[in-house]
Amino acid sequence: MLSVTLGLGLAVAMTACGSNADGGDEEIEKLTMGFIPSQDADELADTAQPLADQLSEELGIEVEAELMMDFVGLIEAMRTQQVDIGFLNPFGFVQAEDRADAEVILKSERDGETSYLAQYSVPADSDIESIDDLVEQEGLVWAYADDLSTSGYLFPASQLRNMGVENLDNHFNRFTVGGHDNAMIALLDGQADFATTFEDGRDSVADEFPDVYDDIRVIGYTDPIPNDTISVRSDLPEEMKEDIKQAFLNFNDDEEMLEVLYDIYTWTGIAEATSEEYDIVRDVFEEFEDELTEE
Incomplete structure (x- = not known):
């Protein structure tokens, strides 16, 4: 399954780094967001661009939207620090937390609900x-x-x-x-x-x-399944993680951005999230872990 990560072509996006060897935070010059198609891939690439543009304006740095082939590729890209912000489904987050030390900061809302079937x-x-x-x-x-x-x-x-x-x-x-x-x-x-x-x-x-x-x-x-996540590389500076979280939460008051989020993943809002909310997903992960990691 890891073969799908070949050709991601994201090495140039590694200017958004976490901590340097001395333990100090490096300056963040660029962030890359990773998306997985839940619809036509070409349409998603175009639809996600306004989200990246608005996030760039909110954070004051360049944000790039990168369309990934699947969740395995996105998790690998987060593990290798080529993607900083991942739009991960619940199971993708659980795996990204385990394999890439990803940290959930937000979850989606759909019509006021934070879980789905x-x-x-x-x-x-x-x-x-x-x-x-x-x-x-x-x-x-x-x-x-x-x-x-x-x-x-x-x-x-x-x-x-x-x-x-x-x-x-x-x-x-x-x-x-x-x-x-x-x-x-x-x-x-x-x-x-x-x-x-x-x-x-x-x-x-x-x-x-x-x-x-x-x-x-x-x-x-x-x-019920807890909703999709917005997760980040845990080694991003804490201040940057907080800025990212607040920027996305600000979209709740922006009708244009809510429309973009709906077009991407049918989200109608964004809420804060914690890792513990995904324990039910971890239980299912344990059931399938051997099957999914044998390749």
């Missing part, structure tokens, strides 16, 4: 009516964004195991599609029997497929 969806004409049907039928094709996607794979996989699926690989034909929108499209195109996404993944393709709410049916959800 993973959603199971099927084509509207499917004979699958419930999650129990997924457990009882072998050989179904399962589409989801990424093996490290909290709502796309990990929480649903944990739930399916707890409901009686002993071996996910033997029970399902599963494939990754690179984004929640693509998981929905896989259902619409007849390439998958079911998909797992964030709630409601249909929103991500509604503009392109206005009949999606009729063509795709929801059959169930997981338990």
